[in-house]
Amino acid sequence: MFNLNSIIRPNILALKAYSSARDEYKGSEGIFLDANENPYGSLNRYPDPNQLTLKSMLAERSAVKKENVFIGNGSDELIDLAFRIFCIPGKDKAFTFSPTYGMYNVSAAINDVELIESPLDSEFQINLNLALATINKNKPKLIFICSPNNPTGNTLRISDIESILNSTNGIVIIDEAYIDFSNSPSWLTRLNKFPNLIILQTFSKARGLASARIGIGYSTPEIIALLNKAKPPYNVSQLNQKAAIQSLNNEAQYQTNLKLIIAGKKQLELAFRQIRSIKKIYPSEANFILIKIDNAELVYNSLCNMNIITRNRSAIIANTLRISIGSKEENEELINALKTL
Ligand SMILES: Cc1ncc(COP(=O)(O)O)c(C=O)c1O
Numbered sequence: 001m002f003n004l005n006s007i008i009r010p011n012i013l014a015l016k017a018y019s020s021a022r023d024e025y026k027g028s029e030g031i032f033l034d035a036n037e038n039p040y041g042s043l044n045r046y047p048d049p050n051q052l053t054l055k056s057m058l059a060e061r062s063a064v065k066k067e068n069v070f071i072g073n074g075s076d077e078l079i080d081l082a083f084r085i086f087c088i089p090g091k092d093k094a095f096t097f098s099p100t101y102g103m104y105n106v107s108a109a110i111n112d113v114e115l116i117e118s119p120l121d122s123e124f125q126i127n128l129n130l131a132l133a134t135i136n137k138n139k140p141k142l143i144f145i146c147s148p149n150n151p152t153g154n155t156l157r158i159s160d161i162e163s164i165l166n167s168t169n170g171i172v173i174i175d176e177a178y179i180d181f182s183n184s185p186s187w188l189t190r191l192n193k194f195p196n197l198i199i200l201q202t203f204s205k206a207r208g209l210a211s212a213r214i215g216i217g218y219s220t221p222e223i224i225a226l227l228n229k230a231k232p233p234y235n236v237s238q239l240n241q242k243a244a245i246q247s248l249n250n251e252a253q254y255q256t257n258l259k260l261i262i263a264g265k266k267q268l269e270l271a272f273r274q275i276r277s278i279k280k281i282y283p284s285e286a287n288f289i290l291i292k293i294d295n296a297e298l299v300y301n302s303l304c305n306m307n308i309i310t311r312n313r314s315a316i317i318a319n320t321l322r323i324s325i326g327s328k329e330e331n332e333e334l335i336n337a338l339k340t341l
Contacts, residue, residue, distance in 0.1 A: 002169050002196045004222055007141055012085050017229040020049050047238035050228075054241050057248050058216060062188050067221040070228065071244075073235045075177060075200045075215030076103055078227070079144075082198065083111040085226050086141040086171055095140035097126060099151060099316040101175060104144040116140065124152040124282070126160040132167055141170045148178040151313045151322040153284030155184045165194050171223070173198045178286035180206030180258060181265075191218055198223060205287055206258055207247045212240040261287050264325040271335040278338075279319075288324045296321055299341055306337050 005013065021035040038044045051071040059066040072078040087094060089112035096104045098117040108115035116138055118131045135143065143164060147156040165172050176199055179186050187199050203214035214236065217227060247254065268289055272278045277299070280292035288311075293299055296319040300312040311322040326334065 004195065004220075007086055007170060008226065009085060009088055012226065012230060015229055018233050020046070020233040022046055022049050023233075043238065045238075046234050047236065047241060049233045049235075051236055051241055054214075054244050054248075057245065061248070062218065064188070064191060064218060065221070067224060068191065068218055070217035070219070070224045070231075071236050071241075072215040072217060072227075072231070073240075074204065074213040075175070075202045075217075076107075077213075077231070077235065078198070078200055078215050078217045079103055079107045079173070080110070081227055081230050082142055082171065082173060083107050083113055085230050087111060087113040089113060093138050093140045094142040094144065095135055095138065095170075096144040097131070097146075097149075097156075099124075099149075099313070100144070100146045101150045101177075104146075113142075120149075120152070124149060124154050126156055126164075128160050128163060131160075131164060135164065135168055135170075139170070140168070143168060143170055143172045144175060145172065146175040146177070147184075148176075148182050148285040150178065150286065151288070151290055151311070151317070151320075153178075153282055153286045153288060153290050155182055155285050158184070161187075165197060168196065171196050171198060173200060175200045177202045177205055181262065181287050182285035184285065188218055195220055203244050203247060206261075207244075207254060208257060209240075209243055209247060212243040214240055214244045260328075261325050264328060264331050265289065267328065268323065268325060268331050268335070271331075272338075275335075275338055277341070288322050290317070290320055290322050292318075292320050294319070299338070302341050303334075303337055308334055308337050310334075 025034065035046055037046065054071060055066040055069040058069050093114045093116055094108050095116045097120050105115055116134060118134050121127050145156060145161055148154060149156060161174065174187050176186055179201060191197060191199065197219060199218040201216045203212060204210035265284065269281055272281050272291060277294040278291050282290040296312060296314045300310060300321060303310055313320045313322050
C-alpha cells in the first residue's frame, strides 16, 4: 500500500519551508520595502516564487488544478529535488532502465543514492518480469521511466508502466520530455488515478526554450507541496516565466515548429535509408533519431571536423549516433556530409 508520509526523508517531513516576502504579501501594487530589493531598474524585483500565471495556464490546458503543477529550473531540477525529498543518502535506492537519460544516474550519484539499472530488451522495451522482480527485491524509493526514451527514441509499453505503477510503494517518475513529438498519449490524462506518479515535461524541446530552463512536474497536490517546500524560493526567473507564458500564448508558432521538426525527421529517415553504412534507423517518437552506423566513432569525429556535432552513443549502444532533427538546411548539410564519408 502506497503511503506517502512513510517514504519521505524525515528531515524533509519535519522541514519548515522558507517563507519569502512575496509569499506573505500577495498583491502586486504597493511600495515594496520588504525584500531588500533595489528600487531602480526593470529586473530589480524578485520573481513570483509560485509562478502562478504560468501554472494556471498549464493547468487549464491539461485539465488539472494548479495545485497539480510544479515549475522547475528545467526538469533536471525536478530530478534532483526528487532524490533530495525521498532518498536518504547512502541508504535508499532508485531504479531505472538502461540505456536511458544520463541525468538520473548523475543526480543519484550526487545524492549518494544507488541507482539500479534494468536493461531494456532488444526492442528497447521493458522486460517486465525482470523489472518487477528487481523492484520487489530492492524496494527503490524512486523509479525513473523515460518515454519516449532518450537515446533510443521509442515509447515504452503503457501496460508495462502501469504494472510498475501498481506494484511499487515508491514514486514513479515518467519523463515525457519528448511527448509532443509522439503519437502516444501523455500520462497526464491518468494523473488522478495514481497517488505515486510524477510526470515530467519540459519547454526545452518542442517549445524551443532550452535556454530558458523551464521544466514541469505534474503530480498530486501532496507531492507538489513537497517539491515546493524543498525548492529554492525563487527557482525560476521572471524572464524565464515570461518566455514560457509567451510560448503558451503563441500556439501557432509551436504547431508550425512541431510540424517542421516532424517533416525534418521524415527527410532524415528517407535520406538515411540511402546511405549504405547506416545499418539501422531506430523508430523514433522524439526529435532525434538513433542510427547504427559502421565505424560510428570515426563518422562522429569526421562530422565534428566538418563542424557537424552529433551525439556518439556507442559507449552505451554499440556503433550508434543520436542525431537531433535540425532545420531543413542543417539536415541537408548533414546528409551531404554523411555521403562524403
Ligand atoms: C529525457 C530527458 N529529460 C529531461 C531532460 C532535461 O530537460 P530540461 O532542459 O527541462 O532540464 C532531457 C534533456 O535532454 C531529456 O532528454
